Amino acid sequence: MPTSEARAETSAVTTPEPTPAREVLRRVWGYDDFRGDQAAIVEEILAGRDALVLMPTGGGKSLCYQVPSLVRAGTGIVISPLIALMADQVDALSALGVRAGFLNSTQLPHERAATEQALLAGELDLLYLAPERLRVAETQRLLDQARIALFAIDEAHCVSQWGHDFRPDYLRLSMLHERWPDVPRIALTATATDATRREIATRLDLTGARQFVADFDRPNIQYRIVPKNSPQQQLLAFLRTEHPGESGIVYCLSRASVERTAAFLEKQGIPALPYHAGLDRQVRSDNQARFLREDGLVMVATIAFGMGIDKPDVRFVAHLDLPKSVEGYYQETGRAGRDGLPSTAWLAYGLADVVQHRKMIETSEGDAAHRRNLGRHLDAMLALCETVTCRREQLLAYFGQPGSGACGNCDTCLEPPQTWDGTIPAQKLLSTIVRLDRRGQRYGAGHLVDILLGRATDRVTSLGHTDLTTFGIGTELDERGWRGVVRQLLATGLVGVEGDYGTLGLTEASGAVLRGEREVPLRTEPEPRRSRAKASGRSRSASGATAELSGPQAELFERLRAWRAATAKEQGVPAYVVFHDATLRAVAAQAPTTTGELGTISGIGAAKLERYGPGLLATIAGENRPDDSSR
Template identity: 85%
Template structure:
């Protein structure tokens, strides 16, 4: 395969800007016939030696935008990547394609690092992965000075934004790439950035004059669902058993303690789950991450410390048991589902306690007033997405500046439209209770206010004399669940505020118009326990739950045999299963039923190296014989 790459590189030396050269590289190495979306233009820009800033959703093919130019241009593509724990897997995946790749990080032994450095200087690497902190090391800079560099790729470029959701100080130094190697093209890539964040990325990385590419943010294969939080562990268990039995997925929790509890709970229910958070021993985190990438059907329960750079294509669901801090964070995390383009679910359980907790965190956060306001704007946008009665995908895309898309037909609000009701009078009752407590110079949380409205003579209500309030017992039209929904939606709309360290409720400037009857308050009807929306309802990406759901019995059996062959092959090679073939490629093999190497080579996703390495094994499985896994 290296001969093929060298021959293609020689072709590119004649005319580096020739689109046909890049397409030939794509076909031979990756097995794809043509580029998608803006890929061809982006690659052409970088191959020609110009800079680019790329916003493209997870699963949209960002990595090809720097990998292909690295093979076409003379020299080695240097990729700045945020997580060293994933570099070995990225290199394994490229090596399986016949691409010469390596990495330099603190996990290597001295002789391993020396071998990689020697290969770089000898021109024997197509791609080299580095963590941003490596660029603080003078020896690394001196090494790159001596090498022939094809391009610099800055992955997860949103990390440079201090107003984004995942700021990393080391990224602020990356402007030095342009200053030190001014003749080397740079490409910065991210899956999540608003217009403001994009402008900040461009300014901090000195990419104002670069061409900016903003791809379609839609992930139509992901079904977005947000449910009211009510016994969240049981809700999660029901969701997994009903829709994702045996699937790989990620469950996000806000705290380390909840990660441990949920992972233990799932294991006790027979669902294999692993914890991941910053408080675990580094070796345990590394082992759990490696198992998640290499084994099939595992659930990773994690804080947001887990996930960036994860290139596992068959994650079938991402579940949140706590409210994300921002729409950017939510989109980034849910985007880790369905990278292979097959049906996947983004599921979130959201409740009043989430809103109270986040408001308190903002008030107590470090930083100036502007920083707290920014955090508040992020949370407000996330709450608006949770409380919307319109298409969630349409609102999500509009947040990133992609408007006018229309309802998607594949989110919960499209498949099971929520009903609204006039909540003005209940809102006035709640606000009036806050006013009357204010007159007594008293502030309380949501639970106590609900007890007053429902007329509950608890010990605390009696001891505080709150049975004498004129609003005591005037809220009998709603039950506790309904009143907590009212409080949550008023908080989300900014009609009630959080005050102090104990999450007490107070009025806001906007409350006055409601109390005076000058503003109507429409609310979502709090649903009971709804059944899950149909996974085959049509719409944009109206997809079926199982990867093999629409296969015939015979095809499904072949698909499972191919999965078993893939698992054995991957285990023998010590690589994740997706490095061998994605589920989408296995499906294509099943439906095409190839009988010859030529038939197999015509299937999308099977390049020359994989055809040579795995072709005989695949054809043996399709034919039903016991052919060797690979040679």
């Protein structure tokens, strides 16, 4: 992924020892030093050795191959599945003064020929290729003629057949080492368990490579999971009270849900765009471009959208349906807050989600081992949803990272849930299933709840279910409470889903509960409430980035954003390609008056200083005052 991840921290204590890599980092990106494992990874590649890197979105993976590509002789070849984003990635690098290009199916023949000639002439620092392009013999012969600095395999988790985003062409990438054995390789991903990491190493022939596993924590993201109850209205309240006018992504499971939700938000006055694989390719491309280039848009999408999206100011990621795995959830929520500013990962989760996912697994293609693997993924996701402990701690533990105690920035930390002994209600529900089963009948959750609440509906009466001994024995709970019981029993495997209609049945674990040999602790279902931000009185600016700036500084920051928007529009690039919010905040806080002072600010390299310095200084001096229409 490109340059929005490429942020480095400046040491206030010691001056880093100058090296070719640090000189490039300072000159091109405007950062004084690497952070975390970046320096060690860069040195590994510069020494000609391979590396496997696990680093969260926003952690700076791109620097780990971009810097060595500029230091080593030759061109860095980046293997990426993100064809639709390659042009933006190249634009972002070009703005830094990096000679970058790409080869993919979107190019015209003369454009492809020009890029190939530049490669052979040694005029490219980085070249992006899709894995499908690399398997073409013509491309392999082209690379044989070029001087290659390194191979970077981005989104390396795509090689995992048990993962959440498998791409068959990634299986062929072991050929890199076979055909070009002296070229160092670096494989990078933001989401991988220990098992997936081992699979990546095996399939890419990287078992001997040094492995780097960064801290997976994204402390600026607040994780929240709420019971689903009129999800569109819940989403609307969340957006209006916590993120008005801010950019974000809403994920839905189906294309139809994407269309409905985008239309609903538009009707409510919130600018929203749909994105799913069923849309015309040009529509998808146009919507993606608008999301990248405009402020305040909400993208409503299936998981087909998002990988490689280099938009640093995504303030929220919302899920209206349950993700299939923790890996998918982590990767999708990681698209929020890449600039390090406060952001929200919000998920509405309900009984129907559990039933639907269990049914999808039961009817999925593949053998029993494949279904068991899907089940394990879902079980882990459900455990995260139903936990009464810190969500962040459980999320990090899933990726093998020990927690450091409650984070204080997730819903279970901010409002610890209560638990209660649900053994007797569980026995009542299971007993109802047993009695229906004796009659050769299976029903869904709604019908079971009607029986337990003693509702003599037409269906319950016509089926003779008022005669069941469990009819009306569950009035200690209301419908919401019973649906919570069913959801949690499904999540913990005490109830199973059967058949095409999602009917409920017993599991192997049910017997211990019925016999009184197993207790069933359950979460208390919270009362529906208004958005947390409204209740606490928290407010945000439209940019979400001015909280620590004084009045005049905040006003300057908004002028700088307006200048940036006008500049980006004129150049036809996303605003973040010009500068990130974090850089503009630093400019607003320091208000430099000379080019020399401007050049000391983190994130302003030599190329951007020369290209944008006069405009920044003029804006600071009050000479540039674009009207609001340019924002």
